Amino acid sequence: MNNTTPLLQLKQLRVAFGDTEVVHGIDLSIQPGERLALVGESGSGKSVTALSVLRLMESARLSGQVLWQGQDLLQQPLAEMQRIRGDDIAMIFQEPMTALNPLMTVGQQISEVLQLKKGHIRRDADLRAVALLGETGIDEPERRFQAYPHQLSGGQRQRAMMAMALACEPKLLLADEPTTALDASLRLQMLALLSALQEKTGMAVLLITHDLALVRHFAHRVAVMEKGHLVEQGELRAVFSSPQHAYTQKLLDSRPRRDDLHEADAQAKPASVVQARGLRVRYPMTVPGWRGWFQKNHFTALQGADFSISAGTTLGVMGESGSGKSSLAQAVLGLMPFEGEVTFAGDRWQGQPRQDKALRQRVQVVFQDPYGSLSPRMTVGEIVSEGLKLHQPQLTAAQIEQRVLATLAEVGLSSDDFPQLLNRYPHAFSGGQRQRIALARALVVEPALLVLDEPTSALDVTVQKQILTLLKSLQVRRGIAYLMITHDVDVLRAMAHQVLVLQGGKVVESGPAMQVLGQPQHAYTRQLIDAFPD
Template sequence: MNDTTPLLSVRDLSVHFRSEDGERTAVRHVSFDLARGETLALVGESGSGKSVTALSILKLLPYPPAFHPNGSVLFKGQDLLAASEAELRKVRGNDITMVFQEPMTSLNPVHTIAAQVGEVLRVHRGLGERAARARTLELLAAVGIQNPEKRLDAYPHQLSGGQRQRVMIALALANEPDLLIADEPTTALDVTVQAQILALLKDLQARLGLAILFITHDLGIVRRLADRVCVMTNGEIVESGTVADVFAAPQHPYTRHLLAAEPKGAPPAPEPTAPVVVEADDLKVWFPIKKGFLRRTVDYVKAVDGIDLTVREGQTLGVVGESGSGKTTLGFALLRLISSKGAIRFRGEAIDTRSWAAMRPLRGDMQIVFQDPYGSLSPRMPIGDIIAEGLLVHDRSLDAAARDRKVIGALEEVGLDPASRHRYPHEFSGGQRQRVAIARALVLEPRFLMLDEPTSALDMSVQAQVVDLLRDIQRRRRLAYLFISHDLKVVRALANEVVVMRDGKVVERGPTEDIFRSPREDYTKALIAAAFAMQAAA
């Protein structure tokens, strides 16, 4: 292969899926080239065909029902679509690696981080146990995991969503591949770590000549990282070119729509005397660190360390901070999903001393949208049944027809076709699954909603739609929100007040606009600078 031959050449690629209802076209006649050392971004809204295109390169789609009526994928001159499974195994993980969108479904829940990264290094690089462990430490540090030596023997569920995503990136980079396919690799990461990961990828690219196929909905990242961009919608590439040309003078109406889309507006102002929905005093969640044969407690991880907060009816309290700062743990403690110390009151009633059974009548009024939609949706149930499940528990007076009407209404609220309620989670894109998770929470008409990175998997235009939807629902129902996010642009559009967390403590709090205009703490200044540097890049 000479210097002018592309490393990867996709030609006339189409992807169809067979089902009982016939064939469905997911990708139509897609073509692009990728050279060594180049970054090509595939952008488009959820369901546009970006991930299906990327998965087709390594034949990672389910075959059947997926098949390719036409097209080729040439990597170093070899057509991977025509390659045998044995030939593909030599390419996967060595020459081409992939970072998937949802790390919790990609990491093995019964093996430690050291075992999973070490396995890649032993199988593909031939390293011994000690060398693999040392290299794993280097990789975890390189992708921005704090105190990596303490995370080596952790299991995936013991890490935050952002930390799990960083482990996935470390796994993908372990073998120094020729091509990295990154499917929303910074989705779960806070803005400062996004900047670190992008800098890391650029550094690796410069040193190794790494080619990157970058799939994202974040146009700020595209502008900062990519050389060229392909814009996809309805399974087709409608515009392509250098990033500078496409961003400066977009030709297609869909491209102009994407560039103009971002969360705007301000949250509804709550009444200063509105009833308090949730409040906490001196809330603590400490996880013991046990060592030795007798597993004695030698220290504590202070995930939440003495926090006071109040959320009123019609108010959104934003909680921001880097991954591992304690944001999600705080939310789980308020909902009594994990043990904690300190006073918690819901609508004036103390709930910190209630048993699990005594909390059950309140669960319908206290709902949550999880960060990882695929991990929280049962793969064995159609989405209509998933959304209706809470109604079966909390509103038994409804008959089947009434439940179905509520499910249809919830799907329409989040912008999904009600006819899709008979399909299963794996048949939806990541962004569509997140909307299903939001519909499941809203169908119960709760009084308090914890939103744990609810827009992290959504493209920009859908983010704006979801923010508008949440604000509209809040105005009509006077809902109280605890909004946890690393996307400060979304926080600014939705939250009335902001709490900034670091290492389990609140380092700054106040009205949203005051925090964004005049942050006092250096940590808050760094978060805001990183977030709006990304925005400026777009």
């Protein structure tokens, strides 16, 4: 990192699509062996900048210079760029399921890179691919070599992508949000692996991310982008301890924090909204062969969960993928069969739409993805009013519209700021605004319990803070109980009053949030919390 000649240097790089310029003349350099984090919110130009280095956007108009060891990549013929891609500069993309070929095994895809780029014969390429899978931490690499992408977990797929990127021993790795789709502890594992591989090979890494917690663990230097402008860059410690630009200060101040008023208000509302005793969820499994005609097996996703949630309080449920979080949420929502007992002030799910209709009004849900949870063919007015029309058919059209507008205003979307608000479609709104619409849809029927399934994980840090602040204020005003499913310990620190920790379908720890998060007793809980240092 002390080498004075940059490995990669961007000089007044500009990127435009048609008449719209999205990257405005940035200057940035990466030294050999350096780990540089390029941070900013969605739309800041981070990914576009990284893709421009390899000229992977055919419709973009690039100007300025992209100097690779002194050679301007913007002036190179396509044949030279194809050689550089993979050989000298490799890239890991955000979502491995869209980046990997679903019709080829992961081993075949890595082997193909070695055959095309390094000229290896098939047998040698296969052996090297197995070795790369092992080096990136995949267990049983010989068996995983034969696996298709859908047969691997998210962490395993990301490791396979890393093995493919490292196959040609590149000098620079561009990692575009490589851990966004992973659980918190897996994120740290991936970064630790990437750091170890980087130090072993001496390659440089450009990490594109909006997750500042990861940057703290990984980067030597930080560069901050806002709306296509590079607003600040410097050594990690200097930028994080003394940010100079207002936007950098805003990002660093966006970490969720606990609210004393939120805490005090919760202690004043002891009434229980939901109670669960011995909650168990099992999925049927097919028994292979002729035994399947006579024998039935089950996979237990959740067993023996006990909890209660009082009015005006939040129960946070944490754990990695496969821990049973989603099964617990679906059982509470009455969306799947379960064993044990779940009661709502004495009422229970009956498994019949007519009998459950009244209870459905009292238990609502907000999903993780604000883009996928709203129908693109319905207007905002239709989306938010749908529950009212079902549960309160006695209301007139004028009363429904009044309730819908009032609820939208309560979540921060007023018709004064958004003309023709009720007639707009979801695509006209940002991710944070869509999540507010999803909240309004749930709140308009005045539920007693709101199930929040990773409600902020798909949002930028500043938008996340806004949504969490809104959720806290709504809870204080309405006295709603929240069941919050999340892997983000920072969110739990800010929101939860009680915490339930799940591992492999079992409750390994539970209790008051400050006790569980501040003094965890179980090793698994400590592992999860270590991913989010206080």
